[in-house]
Amino acid sequence: MIKGGKGGGNTLTGLNFEKEKDIISLLSKTEGYSVKDKVIYYQDEEVARSYKKHSLYNFLAAKGVNYTKIISKKLLPDEAIYVIVNNTLFVIELKIQNVGGSVDEKLQTCDFKKKQYKKLMASLNIEVEYIYILSDWFRKPQYKDTLNYIIDVGCQYYFNYLPLQKLGLPIP
Numbered sequence: 537m538i539k540g541g542k543g544g545g546n547t548l549t550g551l552n553f554e555k556e557k558d559i560i561s562l563l564s565k566t567e568g569y570s571v572k573d574k575v576i577y578y579q580d581e582e583v584a585r586s587y588k589k590h591s592l593y594n595f596l597a598a599k600g601v602n603y604t605k606i607i608s609k610k611l612l613p614d615e616a617i618y619v620i621v622n623n624t625l626f627v628i629e630l631k632i633q634n635v636g637g638s639v640d641e642k643l644q645t646c647d648f649k650k651k652q653y654k655k656l657m658a659s660l661n662i663e664v665e666y667i668y669i670l671s672d673w674f675r676k677p678q679y680k681d682t683l684n685y686i687i688d689v690g691c692q693y694y695f696n697y698l699p700l701q702k703l704g705l706p707i708p
Contacts, residue, residue, distance in 0.1 A: 546621045560586055567708040578706045587616040601682040606655050622704040624663040643682050647689035668693040
């Protein structure tokens with residue numbers, strides 16, 4: 537669910553993270569999709585590429601981008617999906633929590649991180665979106681201000697679910 541919206545109910549139009557915590561695994565099990573060597577296909581046509589952790593920097597290096605001249609420290613995304621049709625890198629962070637802890641503060645860093653990723657992608661003219669996939673733990677009232685902040689700074693969140701349409705990926 538995103539602020540004021542619905543989410544998590546329809547696995548035919550998105551990815552449900554309640555049982556699985558890996559986007560590539562979920563896409564591989566979605567009708568019409570296949571994944572080979574981190575390339576995402578829909579009906580045998582390339583639609584996106586997946587970059588986890590350090591592999592994002594391999595992509596940048598292959599494109600001639602030296603991250604050390606742009607940012608002072610690597611950011612390691614849980615998942616970064618480059619969607620070809622909309623020329624956008626979706627940085628997706630999974631935050632699963634069962635007890636209070638350091639994840640609480642990590643949610644408040646999305647503005648800074650999104651700006652850093654935008655700097656990295658600027659020379660390639662690639663847009664950046666930053667999305668959290670949150671466990672139900674974050675539905676608690678004490679997270680209201682944090683969730684509002686995420687939206688206010690131009691980032692997004694969903695609970696246990698990510699709509700394919702949000703990424704610009706085909707819906708089976």
